[in-house]
């Protein structure tokens with residue numbers, strides 16, 4: 545097992561109010577596996593990614609849990625040690641809206657130099673060769689290295705960032721909504737690149753998206769999130785053909801409206817997340833009075849993890 549997140553909770557404190565962004569989140573990922581993290585806006589996806597790369601900053605705080613990477617709890621590591629040994633080298637991150645994260649005054653090659661040199665790769669020829677090799681993997685010509693970000697399309701910039709994230713040969717790359725700002729054709733090209741990288745290099749990928757159709761296309765395992773909680777975890781194929789949690793069913797029903805037009809997806813509105821009981825109970829067509837007051841735990845049923853009271857008596861507790 546490559547990654548194991550255990551009972552992770554993150555809170556933000558804003559104007560004396562406590563926002564629970566992640567509540568008791570647990571899941572695992574195997575070496576070389578593509579894991580999709582799916583949920584509507586505000587469900588905690590980016591917070592989860594940031595927790596794994598230890599980038600939660602005040603007013604946010606990890607209040608509970610463990611993140612085991614190759615068996616070691618990275619939350620317990622000294623931060624400097626984590627930064628030098630794990631970040632970029634073992635786990636890299638392609639942030640949300642990352643196309644804007646390239647520095648407009650720097651050529652693409654300088655981005656590769658910067659990252660390489662800050663991690664002890666000093667030989668310029670080696671860096672250029674590695675950059676060319678990585679660009680080729682994402683179907684970009686090496687002449688891109690001499691270009692500035694504004695000379696590239698959104699899709700090209702996204703591919704540069706994916707190439708950059710692979711510079712130090714990480715075992716795990718976390719991609720936060722990597723294609724959501726792109727047109728459908730470019731989305732497909734990039735997803736095919738990601739798939740190729742995963743196959744050829746055996747890199748594990750956490751693919752964060754609100755679009756279950758994209759996740760269906762790319763991932764092997766799914767973590768479905770709502771209101772900071774994990775609603776369901778299982779093999780993509782099994783979840784797609786037979787969802788257990790009512791929220792997953794709800795998401796799957798929304799597939800046709802999502803394809804190609806992300807503007808149709810409505811973020812979770814304030815008040816929709818139930819603050820007591822199951823977070824989905826306000827919207828769930830099967831919710832009983834019990835669901836509104838009693839917070840379900842995670843139950844393992846049929847190799848699936850489901851956080852729904854209906855599964856409480858079906859099998860043992862997780």
Ligand SMILES: Nc1ncnc2c1ncn2[C@@H]1O[C@H](COP(=O)(O)OP(=O)(O)OP(=O)(O)O)[C@@H](O)[C@H]1O
Nearest residue numbers: 556558563565583584585586587588589590591592
């Ligand atoms: N810096 C912050 N300060 C206060 N609250 C925050 C902060 N970052 C996130 N939150 C809150 O934490 C919750 C989870 O947000 P998060 O950004 O992780 O969700 P998300 O699923 O990634 O959403 P999106 O798809 O819109 O990025 C939300 O209620 C959000 O308002």
